[in-house]
Amino acid sequence: MSANVISLDGLSVGSKDALTKAMEADGCSSSACGSSDAPEDMDPATWEKVKDHPCYSEEAHHYFARMHVAVAPACNIQCNYCNRKYDCANESRPGVVSERLTPEQAARKVIAVANEIPQLSVLGIAGPGDSAYDWRKTRETFKLVQEQLPDIKLCLSTNGLALPEHVDDLMDMNIDHVTLTINMIDPEVGTKIYPWIFYQHKRRIGLEASQILHERQMQSLDMLHERGILVKVNSVMIPGINDEHLLEVNKEVKRRGAFLHNIMPLISAAEHGTVFGLEGQRGPTAAELKTLQDACAGGANLMKHCRQCRADAVGLLGEDRGQEFTMDLVPDEVTYDPEKRETYREWVAKEREDRRAAAAVAKAETETAVAEDAGAMLIAVATKGGGRINQHFGHATEFQIFEVDAEGVRFVTHRRCDNYCVGGYGEEDKLELVIKTLEGIDTILCAKIGDCPREDLAAAGIEAIQDHAYDYIETAVSAVYRARRGLPAQARETA
């Protein structure tokens, strides 16, 4: 057994013994050790369901990983943004996979990943076709995995057309997370997105297709909500087609009890061979997406940490380790070893409480040190997970963006970029792209950064700070905010 229990090396955790000792030394002060309390705005039962699911809880996505297995290639609808003819390992977007698996292969792969990645908490089936339409394979996979890994959360993503028939099966298998892709609640809008659906042994086109799809999607949402299954609604934002309409979708899915609404930008390019790609339909800009998300305030809660992963993604949301677990690398026989995962979970439970406590301290300090109208500030963070500033600037393939004001620190979004540093050397043209990626942000927190890129960033008006290496994100972001916007010491005493 390997001595390294946790691969997030930035978290400075070594062997199981060291981990256990560290926990004992600090003492589990609260009785809640092992089960963090629910946040203020969530009931305990719901928190229990989402606390380890990286897609349903922004906080959880710092600690837990998901994996998708591509066992369901068959689909019952055609979307203008999808073309499953091309499977490419270099492409990262939903519906794309490199290899398809049988349920038996998939179960073996899940065990292999669980043995290697202790952060693994969720197995999702998201196609590459439709998991509810290709239900026999989806169900078979879930059953095989559940027999060997009873504590893993199962979830699926579907267009909803075939889902109502399988809701009882979902209940039998204790599945309590389902993602429905709903791009419209007005079938007229649907006609521009769905050329056809296959329903009750017939291909249906035009308004009829979208009318049926819409009714079945609403039926699915209602049935799931009635049974207490949490529903995340995914919507693809397509400028000029459903962008403004998604405001109505947001209101309607909230009314029907959706737990989260994830508005994702259309990914469109001619080389994808999709109808939209070939027509030159563009995706939204980051600003357009943000405007729509802001306009949805007051409606269904929005998921903002989605990375639009592939149907065979493996790892924390910001990373994809799928290539490490292709079937040729998975042994013919694998036996599940629960030790790493159990140890990791114990550690996360404690780490989470520490992080929350640290965030509360940071918030209190900021409240007294900053004027109420000090305004908000955006700060970019390089992190490998665990909620800490623990990534070298040059290794970051994405930056998480946090907003901070007198009220506290909030995750806003992530921005992708290519890592600046490759094989030990920085690449200048990549740095320019990073600078472009960080548009509108003048501060970046990272674990370490070389003098050269730091000076180049400074010349572009971006300050890179490494003084808060390995601190919790909230602690570091608050400290920077106070340093920039804080009241003079004299004013603080009277504030």
Added chain:
Amino acid sequence: MALQIIQSTCTVCGACEFECPNAAISFTGETYIIDPDLCTECKGSFDSPQCAEVCPVPDTCVPA
């Protein structure tokens, strides 16, 4: 009186196998093929051949 699957355009999604009322479609390990002895073009079962109705690629499930 049977359909065939054009291998070069087939995406190997398997929807046709799932829908075929005659179990005439099987997976060979690489591709799906239609057994012409079992295929009825869905006559007597449905209005149109189910494989061609559900296939995501045009002109891929076609008369043999």
